Amino acid sequence: MREPTQKLDIKAIRGWRIEAVVEGILIGMGLLLVEYLLYHFQVARIISAMVWVLFGSCALFCIFDLTVLPKLRYKKWRYEVHDTEVLIGEGVLFYERIQIPINRVQHVTLKQGPISRMYKLATLEITTAASSVEIPYLSQHIAESISKDIKQFALLNDEHE
Amino acid sequence: MMNMSSLDQKYRRLHPSIIIFGIIRKLVAIVILSIIYLLLHQNYMSSLSSIAKTILAISIVFSLMRSYLFWKNFTYIFEDDLLIINSGMLFKSSRVIALHQIRNIDLRVSLLQRLFGVVELRMDAEGGEKESLLKFAAVTRNEVERIKSLLRYQEKENSIVWKQFLTPIFVYGITTLKVGYVSSFLMFCYFQFDFLDNSSFVLQVEEWLRTFDMPQRIGAIAAIFMLVSWMISVFFALFRFYRLRVYITGDSLQIKKGLVNTHTTTIKMKDLAAIRVEENILRQLFGLCTVYLDSISGGNEDESNSTILIPLIRKKILSRTLQTYFPTWDFTLISPIGNPADKNLFRSPKRSMLSFCILKCMLLGGCGLLTIQLPIPPSYVSLMLLLSVSISLIWGSLQYKDVVINTFQRNQLSFSTRFINKTTVFMGRHCIQQMVYRQNFIQSHNHLCTIMFTVRTSAFKTRYKVKHIDEKNASIINAWFSPAKMTDL
Numbered sequence: 001m002r003e004p005t006q007k008l009d010i011k012a013i014r015g016w017r018i019e020a021v022v023e024g025i026l027i028g029m030g031l032l033l034v035e036y037l038l039y040h041f042q043v044a045r046i047i048s049a050m051v052w053v054l055f056g057s058c059a060l061f062c063i064f065d066l067t068v069l070p071k072l073r074y075k076k077w078r079y080e081v082h083d084t085e086v087l088i089g090e091g092v093l094f095y096e097r098i099q100i101p102i103n104r105v106q107h108v109t110l111k112q113g114p115i116s117r118m119y120k121l122a123t124l125e126i127t128t129a130a131s132s133v134e135i136p137y138l139s140q141h142i143a144e145s146i147s148k149d150i151k152q153f154a155l156l157n158d159e160h161e
Numbered sequence: 162m163m164n165m166s167s168l169d170q171k172y173r174r175l176h177p178s179i180i181i182f183g184i185i186r187k188l189v190a191i192v193i194l195s196i197i198y199l200l201l202h203q204n205y206m207s208s209l210s211s212i213a214k215t216i217l218a219i220s221i222v223f224s225l226m227r228s229y230l231f232w233k234n235f236t237y238i239f240e241d242d243l244l245i246i247n248s249g250m251l252f253k254s255s256r257v258i259a260l261h262q263i264r265n266i267d268l269r270v271s272l273l274q275r276l277f278g279v280v281e282l283r284m285d286a287e288g289g290e291k292e293s294l295l296k297f298a299a300v301t302r303n304e305v306e307r308i309k310s311l312l313r314y315q316e317k318e319n320s321i322v323w324k325q326f327l328t329p330i331f332v333y334g335i336t337t338l339k340v341g342y343v344s345s346f347l348m349f350c351y352f353q354f355d356f357l358d359n360s361s362f363v364l365q366v367e368e369w370l371r372t373f374d375m376p377q378r379i380g381a382i383a384a385i386f387m388l389v390s391w392m393i394s395v396f397f398a399l400f401r402f403y404r405l406r407v408y409i410t411g412d413s414l415q416i417k418k419g420l421v422n423t424h425t426t427t428i429k430m431k432d433l434a435a436i437r438v439e440e441n442i443l444r445q446l447f448g449l450c451t452v453y454l455d456s457i458s459g460g461n462e463d464e465s466n467s468t469i470l471i472p473l474i475r476k477k478i479l480s481r482t483l484q485t486y487f488p489t490w491d492f493t494l495i496s497p498i499g500n501p502a503d504k505n506l507f508r509s510p511k512r513s514m515l516s517f518c519i520l521k522c523m524l525l526g527g528c529g530l531l532t533i534q535l536p537i538p539p540s541y542v543s544l545m546l547l548l549s550v551s552i553s554l555i556w557g558s559l560q561y562k563d564v565v566i567n568t569f570q571r572n573q574l575s576f577s578t579r580f581i582n583k584t585t586v587f588m589g590r591h592c593i594q595q596m597v598y599r600q601n602f603i604q605s606h607n608h609l610c611t612i613m614f615t616v617r618t619s620a621f622k623t624r625y626k627v628k629h630i631d632e633k634n635a636s637i638i639n640a641w642f643s644p645a646k647m648t649d650l
Contacts, residue, residue: 001598001636084644095605097598101644104594128594129287129457129617 001097004080004087011119012077012137016070018115024062031055079135081146083153086126088133102153104128110143126150172236172247176299178277183228184221185273191217200362237297239311246295258295262287264432264457266314268305268425280305284312287457314413314427322486325405325418329473333402333451334395336443336473338582343390402472409486414454416470426468432457434592434616435623436487437467438479438495438585445583448476452483455618457592467618490587494567494575507637509564512607513629518557519603525549564627566634568641574614578627586625592617596642598635608632 031051038048069092078089086105088098109125111134116122122143124135138146209217230250237246244263246256267283274280282297282305300308351363366385370378403420414433416426435455444450452474453467474482480495494506509517529549533542563579574593577585597613604610609629616623630638 001632001639091599093601095600098595099598099639099642100595101642103644128615130594130623131615133595 002087003097004078004089006079006081008074008077008079008135008137009119009121009139009142010074011121011139013070013074015115015119015121015137016073017066020062020065020070024058024065027058027062028055031058081149081153086150088135098133100126100128100133102150105150105154108147108150110147112140172238172245173304174236175232175297176277176279176301177232178274178279179299180225180228180232182273182299183224187221187224239308244295258286260312263295263312264429266309266312266427268427269422270419270424271422274299278302282308320409321406322409323405323407323471323482325402325472327403330398330402330405331395332447332449333473334398335391336441336447336449337394337398338441338443340387340390340394343393344386347386347389347393398472402469405472407470407486414470414486416468428454428456428468430487433487433589434618435586435588435625436470436483436490437587440476440583440585442581444473449473450476450479452479455616455623457617467623491567491570491573491575492587493569494565494577494585494587507566507568507630507634509561509629510609510631513564513609513631514557514561516603516607516609516629517561518554521553521557522550525553560628564630566627566630566638568638571641574638574641576625576627578625584625588614588616588625590642593642596639598639604629610635612638 031054035048035051035055038051072092073090076090076092076095078087080087082102084102086098086100086102088096088100090096090098105126106129107127109127111123111125112121113123116137119137120140121137122140124138124143124146126133126135135143135146227250231248234250234253235246235248237244239260242260244258244260246258248254248256263284263286265285267285269281269283271281277299279299279301282300284295284297286295370381373381400420400422401424402418405416405418408415408417410427412430414428414430416424416428418424433454433456437453437455438450439453440450450473451469452471454470455467471482476495480492483490483492483495526546526549529546530542532545535542560579563577563583565577567575572590574588574590575586576588577583594615594617597615599611599613600609608631610632611626611628612630612635613627614625616625
């Protein structure tokens with residue numbers, strides 16, 4: 001089976017880390033709010049203990065997501081755009097290889113969130129009639145050039161069909 | 162290109178009967194509730210408080226106003242290969258749909274609509290989520306014919322290719338595994354609705370049941386629930402599939418069915434994405450199966466987003482029957498044993514048995530172990546554990562046995578797989594939007610993988626999954642799916 005070869009931008013690791021921090025803070029705040037409400041309305045202690053266990057597990061996962069996971073994710077993430085198909089390989093625990101024939105692509109979207117903008121990166125969303133996949137944290141000029149290539153290949157394929 | 166502006170000079174509205182449909186439906190619901198109460202020796206209207214009666218009256222007036230405003234604001238026009246629909250009461254919206262994007266036509270006629278000589282026209286457009294369904298709730302027959310001709314769905318000479326007789330519909334109702342859902346719903350009604358619990362009829366039945374010993378009582382309750390559930394299932398099957406006929410009209414396939422509400426679905430052959438054969442455990446024992454169609458932008462929310470083509474058919478004659486409808490498709494996978502194409506079939510390797518069984522053994526075995534908490538002797542716990550492990554092994558080996566893939570045809574992929582029901586799918590290559598190969602730790606160690614196909618069907622995309630196949634076979638499927646280089650074309 002042909003494996004994709006192109007890697008994401010190295011700054012993707014930083015992007016994922018910032019995402020992990022933001023998610024961790026939001027989830028932590030949410031759980032602390034729940035814990036406060038449980039204390040305020042004097043709900044059974046067992047539920048409160050369960051929330052603390054959840055809080056602890058989330059904290060552990062956040063540390064994992066902040067330190068080890070971004071590097072592993074970066075190592076596994078691969079993509080490749082050919083004149084006939086788009087290949088994507090991703091996933092740490094469950095490795096997935098996605099294959100999309102270029103003539104199935106309906107549209108391509110370039111997206112930039114605040115983190116991407118900060119590092120001059122962009123996310124490329126490839127949409128078919130039934131699904132959509134994202135290639136995150138590509139450097140802006142590469143994302144633009146891939147987007148242009150896909151459009152061109154898709155057009156050529158349509159003409160051939 | 163045909164210029165249609167000359168045909169439609171102004172916007173059209175739905176049939177005005179739609180205004181009173183809502184109220185009639187509400188009144189019918191009240192009448193049905195009253196009858197149920199009467200059967201249980203109670204009076205529905207006297208059981209309502211005066212406030213509840215006032216709310217009911219106000220809701221009827223509001224529903225009349227809402228229906229009128231909906232009718233007044235819903236207008237449509239076919240103009241220059243476009244369909245423009247204006248709708249909305251508070252928030253006005255205007256939708257423009259290219260006619261070539263409209264894929265399937267569905268006609269539904271309820272008893273009420275039949276009285277007014279109108280039908281409900283549903284069209285499925287490409288893309289979007291729920292918006293892909295275009296629903297014209299009440300249009301006249303003439304208007305339907307006009308719309309059909311604009312969409313190039315003109316009726317040609319009809320030829321019946323399949324008739325569903327009455328006995329198979331009864332068998333379909335009896336063998337459906339949805340009997341379990343119906344029983345659960347009945348139990349829910351019995352325990353939750355006080356009026357059922359307090360009615361003299363139910364009290365009499367309870368009194369009668371008390372005359373039995375405990376084991377007999379449990380058996381009798383189970384038998385009553387099963388009997389009522391089967392009766393309801395058979396009634397629903399009759400309601401849905403009575404007089405089911407399949408016609409082939411030119412390049413389209415038409416399915417007509419229904420006892421009270423008639424339902425006509427028209428699918429263009431070129432929009433056919435997949436043909437699916439489902440065999441639940443009960444039906445498999447009797448060599449019976451159900452055939453579904455997945456079409457581009459089509460599908461029924463009450464039929465797992467597909468359209469039922471044949472509710473019940475003997476598997477022996479299935480391959481021959483389907484071949485007459487779809488001569489360009491290959492159905493050898495239905496009976497692969499002894500078939501010359503057998504050597505082109507891929508099966509799961511023996512080492513995949515572990516992957517098929519391990520998770521089930523852990524889950525079901527865990528459930529079996531949990532019985533230790535129940536006040537039963539330890540021998541029963543061991544029995545439950547043994548039973549749960551045996552079930553998971555049988556289930557896993559059945560799943561292993563049923564994985565078969567055929568990539569022999571260039572434009573068609575056929576495979577069979579099983580979760581609980583055995584599913585055989587024949588899929589057009591042009592409708593597969595993407596393929597995903599997934600590997601977990603155990604699969605990676607055993608050189609296995611799971612492949613998933615996303616197919617372009619209705620608003621709800623359909624995803625098919627084949628678990629634990631050999632990496633080498635996955636490579637062959639990958640090569641089969643990879644488009645030819647442009648230079649090769």
